[in-house]
Amino acid sequence: EIAIARRPAAIKPSPSMAARALVLQLRAEGRDIVDFTLGEPDFDTPAHITEAAFAAARRGETRYTAPAGTKALRDAIAAKFARENGLDVPADRVVVGSGAKQLIATAFAATIDDGDEVIVPAPYWVSYPDMAVMNGGVPVFVDCAETNGFKLTPAQLRGAITPRTKWLVLNSPNNPSGAVYSRAEMAALAAVLADHPQVLVMTDEIYEHFIYDGATMDSFAAVAPALADRTLTINGVSKAYAMTGWRIGYATGPAALVRTIVNLISQSTSCPSAVSQAAAVAALTGEQGMVREANALFQARRDRIVALLNEIPGITCRTPGGAFYVYPNVGGLLGRRAPDGTVLRSDADVGLFLLREAGVAVVDGSSYGLSPYIRISFATSMDVIEEGCARIRRACESLA
Ligand code: PLP
Numbered sequence: 001e002i003a004i005a006r007r008p009a010a011i012k013p014s015p016s017m018a019a020r021a022l023v024l025q026l027r028a029e030g031r032d033i034v035d036f037t038l039g040e041p042d043f044d045t046p047a048h049i050t051e052a053a054f055a056a057a058r059r060g061e062t063r064y065t066a067p068a069g070t071k072a073l074r075d076a077i078a079a080k081f082a083r084e085n086g087l088d089v090p091a092d093r094v095v096v097g098s099g100a101k102q103l104i105a106t107a108f109a110a111t112i113d114d115g116d117e118v119i120v121p122a123p124y125w126v127s128y129p130d131m132a133v134m135n136g137g138v139p140v141f142v143d144c145a146e147t148n149g150f151k152l153t154p155a156q157l158r159g160a161i162t163p164r165t166k167w168l169v170l171n172s173p174n175n176p177s178g179a180v181y182s183r184a185e186m187a188a189l190a191a192v193l194a195d196h197p198q199v200l201v202m203t204d205e206i207y208e209h210f211i212y213d214g215a216t217m218d219s220f221a222a223v224a225p226a227l228a229d230r231t232l233t234i235n236g237v238s239k240a241y242a243m244t245g246w247r248i249g250y251a252t253g254p255a256a257l258v259r260t261i262v263n264l265i266s267q268s269t270s271c272p273s274a275v276s277q278a279a280a281v282a283a284l285t286g287e288q289g290m291v292r293e294a295n296a297l298f299q300a301r302r303d304r305i306v307a308l309l310n311e312i313p314g315i316t317c318r319t320p321g322g323a324f325y326v327y328p329n330v331g332g333l334l335g336r337r338a339p340d341g342t343v344l345r346s347d348a349d350v351g352l353f354l355l356r357e358a359g360v361a362v363v364d365g366s367s368y369g370l371s372p373y374i375r376i377s378f379a380t381s382m383d384v385i386e387e388g389c390a391r392i393r394r395a396c397e398s399l400a
Contacts, residue, residue, distance in 0.1 A: 011130050015367035016375075023361045034360045034388035036376040039175070041242040041324070046290050049241060049282045056278030065274050067266035068258075069096025069250070073277045076284040077250045084208075085219035087233065089252045095261050096280075098272045100206050100236035100249030103261065105131045106268075107202060107232055107251070108167070110260040112137040116166035121152040122369030123327065125175045125204070129369075137166065141369055146318065146329060150177035150370070154188045161192075167200050168193065170220060173207040176368045176375040177327045178320020180211055183218045190224035200257075201231045206249075209240045209291050211322040212299040221252075229254050240291055241283040246276040298324050301378040301385055308389035309376075312396050324379040327365065331372045336399035344399070347372040358395035360388050 019037040026033050056062075068074065074091040081087040081094075097103035108131050112118070117140045118132040129139035142160050144150045157168065170189070172181040181189075193199055203220035211217050221231045236249030252258065265271065302319070305326055309317040314332035330350045337343050338357060344350050351364040351374055365373030378385060 019363050036362045038377045038379050040244040042379050045242050049279045052282030053275040053279040057275050061274050065271045067271050068262045070277050072281050076281045080284050086222040094252050095258050097249045098247045100234050103249050103251045106261045106264045108135040117164045118167045119160045128169050150179040154192045157192045165199050169202045171204040173322025176325045178323045180321035186223040204234045207323040237280045237283050248276050248280040305378045305385050312393045326376050327373045358391040360391050
């Protein structure tokens with residue numbers, strides 16, 4: 001047995017990726033599975049973006065770039081921050097990463113000393129706590145009640161801060177709950193942070209374009225300019241432009257932090273993929289119509305899935321303001337008995353039951369730190385939404 005070091009030994013594989021792997025395995029065994037686990041748009045990267053990568057490769061842009069990213073891409077990102085987020089940042093305070101994920105992990109590596117605390121409102125994207133642990137940090141979870149729209153309150157934030165607090169992680173629109181913080185809610189959190197100058201804010205805005213009912217996206221750094229010197233804004237092209245496999249994310253924040261992140265990248269991955277960076281320039285500077293079209297499509301899917309789920313006895317589903325997930329409450333199914341005699345005691349049991357009885361794959365809420373819920377992705381076709389919800393309904397009606 002190889003002796004794995006203490007920190008990585010404590011790291012779990014991503015539950016959504018594990019759920020996806022199980023779907024693929026069951027399908028390979030011949031089972032018909034409706035997959036509601038997907039964390040990415042279900043359409044292809046637009047052609048003009050893919051073509052830009054081919055063109056870059058043909059021009060010979062196939063070498064290492066600067067570790068912070070190409071000048072063309074950092075300029076495009078700075079222009080995007082100004083245009084869409086009201087953030088006035090020079091291109092030299094922008095860093096490009098191999099996905100937003102790399103930047104989040106690297107930001108923690110750059111700042112966390114052993115025992116430093118990272119406040120993670122639950123439900124949360126599964127990677128934040130593990131990334132904190134990987135770097136010697138201690139995640140501090142705060143349960144955000146469904147009755148408050150799964151959002152952190154100023155009083156909860158105040159109660160969670162200690163002298164060891166290094167980061168507050170905000171993710172709006174949120175994966176998995178779809179919660180979107182309003183300007184006023186962000187400002188109220190910022191007011192609490194004003195009294196605690198040691199706390200940095202990581203604002204993960206990767207779902208910014210998936211926001212519904214005409215609501216506007218507010219970027220935390222624009223709402224709270226007084227905290228700009230300790231706010232790291234995280235974003236990327238993965239979700240907005242259906243580019244998850246290209247692995248390009250970006251961030252902006254205080255100069256010293258950005259510089260350290262760039263140093264760590266230069267000593268680990270050297271730089272993000274050159275052709276992917278060329279594709280990201282095309283995404284950010286090109287025609288943006290597809291972003292609006294995707295938004296309208298996702299809003300229609302959201303409305304349909306919320307309506308279908310709320311017809312199912314035992315399930316209640318809030319309408320999420322953003323992202324492409326619903327986080328229905330399955331508390332009404334707990335304590336019920338499946339046809340095979342098993343009693344559903346947790347949301348994880350509900351997930352297994354739906355997979356077994358209905359052939360529907362979801363991710364259990366306990367993986368996201370808040371039960372009793374399941375996460376259902378609606379980044380899938382209307383037909384799949386109809387079929388999957390019909391199956392869930394039949395399975396739930398079979399419970400005693
Ligand atoms: N942040 C959140 C909240 C996410 O859900 C995801 C992907 O699922 C990411 C970041 C990672 O995005 P990227 O593909 O840019 O690494």
